[in-house]
Amino acid sequence: MRDVMVVGTGITPFGELWEHSLRDLGIRAGMEAIRDAGITSSDIDALFVGNMAAGRLIDQTHIGALIADFAGLAGRNLPTVTIEGADASGAAALHHAYLSVASGLHDCVVVGGAEKMTDLPDPEVTEITATALDQQWESFFGATLFSMYAMMARRHMHEFGTTREQLARVAVKNHRNGALNPAAQFRRPVRPESVLEAAEVADPLGMLDCAPISDGAAAVVLCSAERARRLPGPQVRIAASAQAGDTLSLSSRRSLVGFDATSVAMERALKLAGRSRKEVDFAEVHDVTTISEIMAIEDLGFVKKGAGGPATASGMTAPGGELPVNTSGGLKARGHPLGATGIAQIIELVLQLQGKAEERQVPEARVGLAHNVGGCGATAFVHILEVA
Amino acid sequence: MRDVMVVGTGITPFGELWEHSLRDLGIRAGMEAIRDAGITSSDIDALFVGNMAAGRLIDQTHIGALIADFAGLAGRNLPTVTIEGADASGAAALHHAYLSVASGLHDCVVVGGAEKMTDLPDPEVTEITATALDQQWESFFGATLFSMYAMMARRHMHEFGTTREQLARVAVKNHRNGALNPAAQFRRPVRPESVLEAAEVADPLGMLDCAPISDGAAAVVLCSAERARRLPGPQVRIAASAQAGDTLSLSSRRSLVGFDATSVAMERALKLAGRSRKEVDFAEVHDVTTISEIMAIEDLGFVKKGAGGPATASGMTAPGGELPVNTSGGLKARGHPLGATGIAQIIELVLQLQGKAEERQVPEARVGLAHNVGGCGATAFVHILEVA
Numbered sequence: 001m002r003d004v005m006v007v008g009t010g011i012t013p014f015g016e017l018w019e020h021s022l023r024d025l026g027i028r029a030g031m032e033a034i035r036d037a038g039i040t041s042s043d044i045d046a047l048f049v050g051n052m053a054a055g056r057l058i059d060q061t062h063i064g065a066l067i068a069d070f071a072g073l074a075g076r077n078l079p080t081v082t083i084e085g086a087d088a089s090g091a092a093a094l095h096h097a098y099l100s101v102a103s104g105l106h107d108c109v110v111v112g113g114a115e116k117m118t119d120l121p122d123p124e125v126t127e128i129t130a131t132a133l134d135q136q137w138e139s140f141f142g143a144t145l146f147s148m149y150a151m152m153a154r155r156h157m158h159e160f161g162t163t164r165e166q167l168a169r170v171a172v173k174n175h176r177n178g179a180l181n182p183a184a185q186f187r188r189p190v191r192p193e194s195v196l197e198a199a200e201v202a203d204p205l206g207m208l209d210c211a212p213i214s215d216g217a218a219a220v221v222l223c224s225a226e227r228a229r230r231l232p233g234p235q236v237r238i239a240a241s242a243q244a245g246d247t248l249s250l251s252s253r254r255s256l257v258g259f260d261a262t263s264v265a266m267e268r269a270l271k272l273a274g275r276s277r278k279e280v281d282f283a284e285v286h287d288v289t290t291i292s293e294i295m296a297i298e299d300l301g302f303v304k305k306g307a308g309g310p311a312t313a314s315g316m317t318a319p320g321g322e323l324p325v326n327t328s329g330g331l332k333a334r335g336h337p338l339g340a341t342g343i344a345q346i347i348e349l350v351l352q353l354q355g356k357a358e359e360r361q362v363p364e365a366r367v368g369l370a371h372n373v374g375g376c377g378a379t380a381f382v383h384i385l386e387v388a
Numbered sequence: 389m390r391d392v393m394v395v396g397t398g399i400t401p402f403g404e405l406w407e408h409s410l411r412d413l414g415i416r417a418g419m420e421a422i423r424d425a426g427i428t429s430s431d432i433d434a435l436f437v438g439n440m441a442a443g444r445l446i447d448q449t450h451i452g453a454l455i456a457d458f459a460g461l462a463g464r465n466l467p468t469v470t471i472e473g474a475d476a477s478g479a480a481a482l483h484h485a486y487l488s489v490a491s492g493l494h495d496c497v498v499v500g501g502a503e504k505m506t507d508l509p510d511p512e513v514t515e516i517t518a519t520a521l522d523q524q525w526e527s528f529f530g531a532t533l534f535s536m537y538a539m540m541a542r543r544h545m546h547e548f549g550t551t552r553e554q555l556a557r558v559a560v561k562n563h564r565n566g567a568l569n570p571a572a573q574f575r576r577p578v579r580p581e582s583v584l585e586a587a588e589v590a591d592p593l594g595m596l597d598c599a600p601i602s603d604g605a606a607a608v609v610l611c612s613a614e615r616a617r618r619l620p621g622p623q624v625r626i627a628a629s630a631q632a633g634d635t636l637s638l639s640s641r642r643s644l645v646g647f648d649a650t651s652v653a654m655e656r657a658l659k660l661a662g663r664s665r666k667e668v669d670f671a672e673v674h675d676v677t678t679i680s681e682i683m684a685i686e687d688l689g690f691v692k693k694g695a696g697g698p699a700t701a702s703g704m705t706a707p708g709g710e711l712p713v714n715t716s717g718g719l720k721a722r723g724h725p726l727g728a729t730g731i732a733q734i735i736e737l738v739l740q741l742q743g744k745a746e747e748r749q750v751p752e753a754r755v756g757l758a759h760n761v762g763g764c765g766a767t768a769f770v771h772i773l774e775v776a
Contacts, residue, residue: 001491021524055516056444060523062474062636065766069522069636077652079631080767081480084470086450092469096484103389103491128443134457135448136409243467248450248457264465378453379468 001102003225005235005388008037009347014216014335015185022058022116025217026067030112033219038232041073044221045106047080050093050113051339053128058116067112086132086374087288089113090218090342091243091381097222098241107227112219113344115337125213129338132375134249146210146289148250148376150202153291155256157204159306162294164204166309168195170290171208171332173318178329180360183344185214185335195290209290214335218343220350225388233388236353239367240272240384248378257306259377262299266371269382275367277301280384282352282362283323284345286373287330293317296371297325300382319360327352327360342372342381349385389490391613393623393776396425397735402604402723403573410446410504413605414455417728418500421607426620429461432609433494435468438481438501439727441516446504455500474520474762475676477501478606478730479631479769485610486629495615500607501732503725513601517726520763522637534598534677536638536764538590541679543644545592547694550682552592554697556583558678559596559720561706566717568748571732573602573723583678597678602723606731608738613776621776624741627755628660628772636766645694647765650687654759657770663755665689668772670740670750671711672733674761675718681705684759685713688770707748715740715748730769733758737773 010032012025020028026049034041047068055061064080085092090113097111117125130139133148156162172192178184190208198206228235244264247253254260270276277300285300287293294308302323303311311317317325328334328348331341349368351357357365370383398420400413408416414437422429435456443449452468473480478501485499505513518527521536544550560580566572578596586594616623632652635641642648658664665688673688675681682696690711691699699705705713716722716736719729737756739745745753758771 001493023524052449053443055441055519058523059515059519059527061440061472061519062521062763062766064473065633065636065762066522068633069640069766074633074635074640074766077632077634077649080473080633081484081631082472084449084472085452085468096469096487099484099487099491099493103487103493105389105487105491127447131443131447131449133450134454135446136411139447243469244465245453245456245462245468246465247462248453252457252462261465374453375450378450378457378462 002104004098004101004222004238005225005228006220006238006350007223007228007231007235008033008221009350010036011183011218011344011347012216013183014214014337016118017215022054022114023066023070025215026112026114027071029217029219030067030071030110033110033221037221043108044073044110046078046100046109047073048093048097048109048111049082050089050342051082051115052084052086052089053338056128058119085379087338088342088372088374088379088381089339091372091383094342094346095241095243095381098238101222101224108223110219110221112217113340113342114217115339116215117213117337118215122213137249145376146205147202149289149291150205152256153204156291159257162309164196166313167209167290168192169312170287170293171195174287174326174330174332177327177360178333181329181334184329184333185212186333205289211288211331211336214337216335216337216340218340218347220343220346234354235388236350236385237388238383239386240269242268242272243381244268246378250376258295258299259380261377261380262296262371265380265382266300269384273384275384279367280369281365281367282327283325283369283371284328284348285325285371287326287332288336300371324362327362345370345372346383353385353387390492392486392489392610392626393613393616394608394626394738395611395616395619395623396421396609397738398424399571399606399732399735400604401571402602402725404506405603410442410502411454411458413603414500414502415459417605417607418455418459418498421498421609425609431496432461432498434466434488434497435461436481436485436497436499437470438477438730439470439503440472440474440477441726444516446507473767475726476730476760476762476767476769477727479760479771482730482734483629483631483769486626489610489612496611498607498609500605501728501730502605503727504603505601505725506603510601525637533764534593535590537677537679538593540644541592544679547645550697552584554701555597555678556580557700558675558681559583562675562714562718562720565715565748566721569717569722572717572721573600574721593677599676599719599724602725604723604725604728606728606735608731608734622742623776624738624773625776626771627774628657630656630660631769632656634766638764646683646687647768649765649768650684650759653768653770654688657772661772663772667755668757669753669755670715671713671757671759672716672736673713673759675714675720676724688759712750715750730760733760734771741773741775
């Protein structure tokens with residue numbers, strides 16, 4: 001298969017965007033990505049959209065067709081598709097868009113992620129995010145996404161002595177990073193005490209341990225390396241696009257303190273990229289809760305299992321640390337519009353690799369990694385991007 | 389890209405399957421397809437699922453992971469994904485599964501379609517199918533899928549003199565075909581008078597002009613030609629997998645009497661297959677309403693625009709006719725579990741091409757075509773399959 005480049009990015013601010021519909025958001029991100037790539041919409045061969053739940057959130061399926069239509073792409077009868085893998089829908093869309101270019105089927109495609117979550121009351125949104133769990137054995141009985149992660153956090157504390165304060169450090173770091181990201185939902189730092197004192201969501205996790213409910217859209221343009229040569233740079237290569245799965249229900253898993261899907265996707269990605277972990281300069285990981293980030297850096301193999309809490313407390317994952325993690329603010333502070341998250345992660349990688357991340361720039365960033373998880377770990381994607 | 393074969397098929401009966409959950413149905417179809425292929429689940433590299441609306445119909449997203457889990461595939465950390473293109477979700481899943489094998493990423497994958505529609509009251513299901521239309525400009529104001537097709541039917545009658553009786557002929561033919569299909573929801577013939585006298589859904593369409601609400605699942609196994617050589621035959625090659633799109637809202641279209649997405653997908657498919665229309669021996673088309681089939685045979689170019697009604701009345705599309713259409717019973721009589729339909733069409737093609745269609749066998753079937761539409765024509769797929 002041939003090399004695939006990311007040649008343009010577009011993102012809306014994430015947040016409670018009362019004045020914008022999903023179609024507005026999708027079009028804004030998509031058109032910005034096309035402009036950023038220095039191409040026109042007539043260069044686009046297909047549109048891929050990552051979306052988890054618009055059928056329930058806004059009574060609209062067929063989102064791919066919707067966005068193509070209102071972005072003025074319908075006249076060319078472009079193929080469009082919506083791809084879903086719970087809140088890994090963005091990475092899933094990227095994976096299949098990547099494949100369509102790598103295989104030679106298409107030369108140039110737009111892949112976006114979008115979600116409009118704030119049109120419904122919060123409890124209903126909580127129910128909708130819980131559709132990513134096993135409905136028959138988990139969510140039907142009242143389990144929510146955050147309550148599942150809370151159980152994992154308790155077990156992680158029990159097995160490894162991970163502390164409440166170490167969890168809080170993830171939120172503090174990611175809020176500090178988010179404050180520097182113009183697209184972030186929360187652009188203010190939080191103090192460790194605020195995280196510890198915040199209202200409880202599911203013991204031991206509080207409000208500031210959990211990603212918010214967000215509206216937003218993000219899009220990238222992918223081209224074959226050959227087609228990309230005629231475009232302005234700097235360009236970024238997708239060195240690996242890898243996926244792994246696991247049982248849907250947490251109760252069937254081998255372990256409660258990590259995701260095998262993440263570890264396996266990581267091994268597959270490193271093999272595809274021909275890289276070692278040491279070569280990864282920075283990472284965006286799926287911090288839907290604070291414990292999620294701690295487990296992610298362990299499952300990705302950047303620290304050994306159980307060492308994620310102390311590593312975070314030591315500043316290893318902070319800006320200037322050995323492996324800066326979630327320089328964008330992560331899901332926690334940038335926001336988590338389900339289907340958009342996987343693409344927003346890729347955009348942070350591209351900005352860092354292009355040296356355009358401004359105040360949050362990682363020095364000499366050459367290789368970046370994005371990690372997007374669906375639900376409570378039944379789906380995981382790892383993408384590795386590098387300077388072309 | 390390399391040749392891709394369909395090496396196994398599995399389908400549940402379609403209907404009101406109160407005693408089966410979506411996971412049961414998905415697993416039954418998938419395991420049957422794997423057995424039929426003469427392989428084991430350890431040969432499978434990935435699972436693709438076409439599903440339109442389980443997030444609303446049964447509060448479950450992440451269906452790919454669900455089915456892999458309960459089919460016992462989770463231990464191998466297989467990649468899974470759910471693909472949505474309204475009621476063309478089945479064909480959309482097939483398209484991307486095909487690409488994953490054609491590109492060399494995978495050697496052997498399962499692609500299934502499934503929907504469980506009867507757990508909610510009918511009016512709610514009607515609302516859910518209408519999410520495939522433009523929510524902001526169509527369904528919000530009360531438009532349903534069938535009301536949109538009814539408008540097209542009226543316009544078709546006005547422009548071409550298509551008659552109510554010609555519409556009824558589609559239902560009569562497809563019910564007669566469905567009576568011969570063990571997987572069909574309706575296995576009884578209907579008289580033309582019954583179609584004309586049935587309760588009105590949206591003038592001029594009545595109950596017997598419209599596809600039913602259905603539960604069901606269908607799955608096929610795809611392998612590379614090389615991998616397939618070691619399997620028992622007869623095997624069927626995917627000669628073309630083509631897609632086209634159009635505006636989401638009907639009001640923005642060039643024409644109200646057909647779907648450009650169908651015509652464009654057909655041209656793309658014929659080019660990919662290196663075939664002419666005359667070489668197509670039989671077809672499964674998207675007869676979600678009777679007018680849909682008449683427009684489909686026109687848009688696919690088997691008859692000229694406007695001639696679909698008389699052609700149907702002449703018996704051209706009946707068994708023994710020049711181009712047998714919907715020998716399976718079509719959406720009308722086999723049933724229409726949204727995401728499953730596109731795969732069920734492919735299964736009918738495979739059975740016919742393998743000479744296994746029993747009482748409904750098309751003599752000397754060498755080339756078959758499947759046409760799956762999303763919503764009211766914003767997405768269309770054409771697949772051409774042939775004896776390998």
